[in-house]
Amino acid sequence: xxxxxxxxxxxxxxxxxxxxxxxxxxxxxxxxxxxxxxxxxxxxxxxxxxxxxxxxxxxxxxxxxxxxxxxxxxx
Amino acid sequence: xxxxxxxxxxxxxxxxxxxxxxxxxxxxxxxxxxxxxxxxxxxxxxxxxxxxxxxxxxxxxxxxxxxxxxxxxxxxxxxxxxxxxxxxxxxxxxxxxxxxxxxxxxxxxxxxxxxxxxxxxxxxxxxxxxxxxxxxxxxxxxxxxxxxxxxxxxxxxxxxxxxxxxxxxxxxxxxxxxxxxxxxxxxxxxxxxxxxxxxxxxxxxxxxxxxxxxxxxxxxxxxxxxxxxxxxxxxxxxxxxxxxxxxxxxxxxxxxxxxxxxxxxxxxxxxxxxxxxxxxxxxxxxxxxxxxxxxxxxxxxxxxxxxxxxxxxxxxxxxxxxxxxxxxxxxxxxxxxxxxxxxxxxxxxxxxxxxxxxxxxxxxxxxxxxxxxxxxxxxxxxxxxxxxxxxxxxxxxxxxxxxxxxxxxxxxxxxxxxxxxxxxxxxxxxxxxxxxxxxxxxxxxxxxxxxxxxxxxxxxxxxxxxxxxxxxxxxxxxxxxxxxxxxxxxxx
Numbered sequence: 341x342x343x344x345x346x347x348x349x350x351x352x353x354x355x356x357x358x359x360x361x362x363x364x365x366x367x368x369x370x371x372x373x374x375x376x377x378x379x380x381x382x383x384x385x386x387x388x389x390x391x392x393x394x395x396x397x398x399x400x401x402x403x404x405x406x407x408x409x410x411x412x413x414x415x
Numbered sequence: 416x417x418x419x420x421x422x423x424x425x426x427x428x429x430x431x432x433x434x435x436x437x438x439x440x441x442x443x444x445x446x447x448x449x450x451x452x453x454x455x456x457x458x459x460x461x462x463x464x465x466x467x468x469x470x471x472x473x474x475x476x477x478x479x480x481x482x483x484x485x486x487x488x489x490x491x492x493x494x495x496x497x498x499x500x501x502x503x504x505x506x507x508x509x510x511x512x513x514x515x516x517x518x519x520x521x522x523x524x525x526x527x528x529x530x531x532x533x534x535x536x537x538x539x540x541x542x543x544x545x546x547x548x549x550x551x552x553x554x555x556x557x558x559x560x561x562x563x564x565x566x567x568x569x570x571x572x573x574x575x576x577x578x579x580x581x582x583x584x585x586x587x588x589x590x591x592x593x594x595x596x597x598x599x600x601x602x603x604x605x606x607x608x609x610x611x612x613x614x615x616x617x618x619x620x621x622x623x624x625x626x627x628x629x630x631x632x633x634x635x636x637x638x639x640x641x642x643x644x645x646x647x648x649x650x651x652x653x654x655x656x657x658x659x660x661x662x663x664x665x666x667x668x669x670x671x672x673x674x675x676x677x678x679x680x681x682x683x684x685x686x687x688x689x690x691x692x693x694x695x696x697x698x699x700x701x702x703x704x705x706x707x708x709x710x711x712x713x714x715x716x717x718x719x720x721x722x723x724x725x726x727x728x729x730x731x732x733x734x735x736x737x738x739x740x741x742x743x744x745x746x747x748x749x750x751x752x753x754x755x756x757x758x759x760x761x762x763x764x765x766x767x768x769x770x771x772x773x774x775x776x777x778x779x780x781x782x783x784x785x786x787x788x789x790x791x792x793x794x795x796x797x798x799x800x801x802x803x804x805x806x807x808x809x810x811x812x813x814x815x816x817x818x819x820x821x822x823x824x825x826x827x828x829x830x831x832x833x834x835x836x837x838x839x840x841x842x843x844x845x846x847x848x849x850x851x852x853x854x855x856x857x858x859x860x861x862x863x864x865x866x867x868x869x870x871x872x873x874x875x876x877x878x879x880x881x882x883x884x885x886x887x888x889x890x891x892x893x894x895x896x897x898x899x900x901x902x903x904x905x906x907x
Contacts, residue, residue, distance in 0.1 A: 350562050351494040351569040353547060358557070369557035374489070381557040388736070393554045 422464035423471075426455055427684070430691045441552060443545045445749040446780035448687045449773060452694020459699050468695035471688065478682075478689030479754060480644045480658040481637075485682045486572055487662020488675055495573075498566050505563060505730050506570035509723040509745070513539035514578075516719045517712075524708055526765040532585055533759040536578050537752040537772045538712050541720075543568040545747030545780075549787050555744075560737035563727060564744050575751055576659050580606050582755070583653040586762040598651055605652045609660035613667055621668025632670060633677045655754060686750070693753050694773070696760060701770040709774045716779065717786070720746050721793070725801055732820045732877070732893070735797040739790035746783040748776050820877040820891055824851045827880065831856035836866050846883050848890075852876035868892075 348356040354373040361367055371379040376398040384391040396404065430451035434444040455464040465471060495502075517538040521531025546568050555561055584598035612620070624635055640661050647657025665674050724742020727733070733741070756772040759765075827849075834844045834857050844858030848867040853876055857866035867879055877893040 348562055349494045349498065350556065351491050351498065351565045352489070352543065353550075353556075353565055356556065356562075371556045379551070379556055381554070383557075388558055390554055390557065 419465060419470060423474075425462075426451060426464045426471075426691050426695075427688065429455060430687055434687075441784050443542070443548065443747060443749060443780050443784070444687075445542070445544070445690055445753070446777050448690035449694040449697075449753065449776065452691035453697050453699060453773070454694075456695035456697065458697065465695055468692060471692040471695065474685065475689040475692035475757075476654065477641065478685035478687070478692075479757070480641055480654060481678060481682045482686040482689065482750060483655050483658040483754075484640045484644075484662040484665075485675075485678050487659040487664075488666050488671065488678065490572060490663060490666060491569060492663075492666070495566065495569055498562075501730050502563065502566040503570065505723075505727040506567045506574075508726045508730075509567050509720075510539065510571060510574050512719045512723050512726075513541075513716070516715050520712060520715055526767065529586055529762070530759070530765045530768055532582055533755050533764065533768060534712075534771070536575075536582060536755045538716055538748070538775065540571055540575055540578065540748075540751045540755075541568060541745045542747045542749030542751060543572055545749050545783065546745050549744055549747065549784060552784075553788060555740065558737075558740065560728075560731070560733050560740050563731055563733070563737075564741055567727070567741075568745060576606065576656055579653050579656045579659075579758075582758065583651060583656070586758060586764070587651055588762070601650065602652045605647065605650055606656065606660065609657075609664070613660065613664045617664055617667035620664055621670060624665070624668065624674075625670050629673060629677060632673055636665065636670075636674055636677065637681070653758070655758075689757075690750075690753060693757055693769075697769050697773045698766070699770075701767055702774055705767050705771040705774060709771055709778065712771075712775055713778050713782065716746065716748075717782075725797070728802055732823060734802065735794040736791065738797055738802060739793040740787070743783075743787045743790045743793065746779060746786060748779045748783075752776050820893055823876070824878060826854040827851060829854055829856055829882070834858040834862075834864075834866055837862070837864055840864075846881065848879040849882050850874075850876050851878040851880055851889065856882065 345360075346358045348358065350356050350371065352374075354371055354375075357370045357372070359368045359370070367383040369381040369383075371381070373379065378396040378398070378401040380392075380394045380396060381390045382392045382394075430448045433451050434447040437447045438444065453459060455462060456468060457463050457466060514535050517535035518531055520538070521534035522528070524531070524534070526534075546564065550556060550561055550564065580602045581599060584595060584602050587598055589595040589598055620639075624632055624639070626632055626635075640658055643661045644654040644657040647660075648654040665671065668674075721739075721742035723745075724738045724740070727741045728735075728738030731737070752772050753776065756769055759768045759772075829849055831849075832847070834847060837844050837858055842864055844862035844864070844866075846859040846861065847856055848859050849856050850867070850870055853874065855870055857870050858864055859881075860868055870876070871879070871892045875893075877891050878889055879892070880889040
């Protein structure tokens, strides 16, 4: 993994990737579950209360990932 | 062929609907399956689905077997072994305190020694399913203490296997101490054999199971699992362990993921039948006589869990919020308590055990999510010295980044501009670092003397920051990572 991404095992549940955005208090954590589900945590304030939490299926995560990564994406 | 399909269908349907109602309120499912069994069972007024609950026995037993098989199948061996000694200490403390208190309470009840061992397990071993769901629902997956909580409950699952191996011989009705020791020996020997199979024999079992067709994988696998469970019970080791261990074996084969996919729907339905069947065997009339012991047990459980949470927090350098979260999240009791209750009923122990465990699980099912969600109030009253004498903690924030030590930051600013030790010996340095716990300024690792790292090795103060103009980074020695500003900044 690249710099600024920390991997944390969550026993029995999956793996967590903490992504530091180096911009004040913004920070993103992604939990990739063993069952394929992704839990996306977005923090925009200092503290432990996430601003938003979204649960994604593998399919949805792939879609969003493709858009974020700038892969050409039609329909 | 005579079968009560109407009764069976009604039971499962009511169980599912009740659990759905409970989920709307954020409550766990297992207690509601049990409740459906109690309501439609022969001992309560109103409709009765099964006049003779023992008609459900074979289905319920199958449910127990697939439940434990699945537990073994998804047991994250590598993750647990890779998580270090601290976690085992924390889990050991959790299990020791809870089982110990449960054993003391069980003997104090005076229902008998066998009963005491069953009660100790039922109040001591938490439900991993409930705790995991709670963490997801309370949106705490990114918290610092969450990996610790998950690690503890996973190790508890493994402990269950050992506890069952100990309990089955005790319940088997050995007449002398020698016979009891022999049976415990057989039990653990059998466990060792299955461990050996899991370690070295998984390849052949995988080969036997692996076909391209899921249909055949499912059938062969279920056959093997039920057979092993049955043989285990015959040897006197309990079907539950057999199923769990064969799960560990299959987990090491090439078909692990397919097996998981196949077994999950089976487990969901048949485990529910197991819990429902347990409910139908509960005599509601007995519940009145166990209310007081149950309330005491619930009180003990809350106290022991919070104590274990404090110990864990000390071990991992967590703050008050972390301590409270660890203690109150692992409070739920469910499937394991009911398995032990079933064992006790099967062995013909004191009749109050069934109702006792049923009521205990029901109360904690409602209490655990409420307490876990309000852990911050507990965090506010935990004094600093319970966690560590010399550190001042930020009580109410739990840090979500990788480093679990940010709350040990006590000082972040300094006027020092030199490494005092280097000045003393007349050496020079490259850059300066500052210890964020005691404020010591010392030279970096590119310098000749590496006084900052030496200070960490000396004092175990985990965090430093760079004093270089414009650097602004912090480093944690314990977690070996660069870290962010503390959430809930501790600047004074």
